[in-house]
Amino acid sequence: MEDLFCCEARVDFECRAYADPVLLKDGRVLHNLLSSEERHVLSSSYFDCVQSELKPHMRKIVTEWMLEVCEEQQCQPDVYWLAVNYMDRFLSVSPITKSRLQLLGAVCLFLASKLKETSPLTADKLVLYTDRSINFDELWQWELLVLNRLKWDICSITPHDFVDHLMTRLDVSNPWGPVRRTAHGYIALCALEYKFAMCPPSMIACACVVAAIRNELDPTMSATDFTVNDIIAQLQTITHIETEILRGCFEQVDEFLRSLAPPALIASCDVTSNASLGLVSCSTESNIPSNLSIPTATITKNDHEKAGTPTDVRDIHF
The missing domain is CATH 1.10.472.10 (Cyclin-like)
Structure with a gap:
């Protein structure tokens, strides 16, 4: 019984990495970051040349929702920026409908948390955060789609x-x-x-x-x-x-x-x-x-901008 309690305690305990002074003071690390950072930066606006249905305010609504999810789940700081970077890079090469934008945001959070977190966001939590407007099959299928469009290059440099x-x-x-x-x-x-x-x-x-x-x-x-x-x-x-x-x-x-x-x-x-x-x-x-x-x-939030499914980026059928 004692071993069981110890095991449970280990599961609940999450280690966070600390800043390594040796790496921080090594100029080569900073040089490598500076020389590699622009590989994952957008070169032009995808609203002008790729996306015909999406508008900048729709992106803002979904990114605010993504930020709320990261805050509530206490994710590492760069999980959110990474997820937004994945989303922007995907949108710069693949046109989608506005009804799929939150699904894309959820998938990008899924991928970023897997890369950076010791306890990643689960599919179940992400489905709940969308008020079940997406399902597990969509999440997993789009995970492969996003990785394919990003050519599996997900180690982006963040601020x-x-x-x-x-x-x-x-x-x-x-x-x-x-x-x-x-x-x-x-x-x-x-x-x-x-x-x-x-x-x-x-x-x-x-x-x-x-x-x-x-x-x-x-x-x-x-x-x-x-x-x-x-x-x-x-x-x-x-x-x-x-x-x-x-x-x-x-x-x-x-x-x-x-x-x-x-x-x-x-x-x-x-x-x-x-x-x-x-x-x-x-x-x-x-x-x-x-x-x-x-x-x-x-951030002034209206009722539709809470952590539920943003209605401004969904197709509503009566």
Whole structure:
């Protein structure tokens, strides 16, 4: 009986990898990431040349649903970005109907969690999250279809891969504290916006790290402040990306994040979650817990945008 309890305890315990300082300080690792990242970046908009029925707002609805699933299941931060990357890459080569978009999102979550999680999302959970609008056979058949269209190349580089490397090399205080968590949260939110799917992951990571540091030091600081300029200059030295390109990406990310919430709220919010992924915690007083979850503060959700099946991307037949 004692052995049985020990066995159950081992099943419930999940190990998470920690940052390896040797790998983080090795410049060859960062160089390999930078030289390989653009292989999985979109080169053009599939809404213009591939997809005739899908619209950008449909993608946003499904990616918000995918984010909610990852938050509720406490997935690793890069599971969500990987899943969105799979979905965008599939849509760039295969036209589909809007009624299949959530099925595609569920399949991409299925694949990404298998690659990154020690306990992947199960088919049963994903079917439940879609309010049973899909079935197991569809999920498994489309899993093979997506893998085939992606040519089984699913080890995409994500912005999350760069965060620790950048924070290790930046001259900032407490890099493993709230700045790192906030950067991961901002990266997750950027996946909601289609235009960022065409940006290299390193640029998204740099922009989100700058935004996170600015948020920690002084949220009211302008994008042209000396401190922001200094951080961008450091990132240029680290990544060898042109300063103006980094600044332009940061300004776009900053504008997008501010569009999700009023400036006063952005100034007092820290984007965190149990998986460092996308949930927003807002504290205006020091005695308010930093993990207070108010996702509706940053992303305004209507009733149809909850974690059920989005009706805007389904064919409804009466």
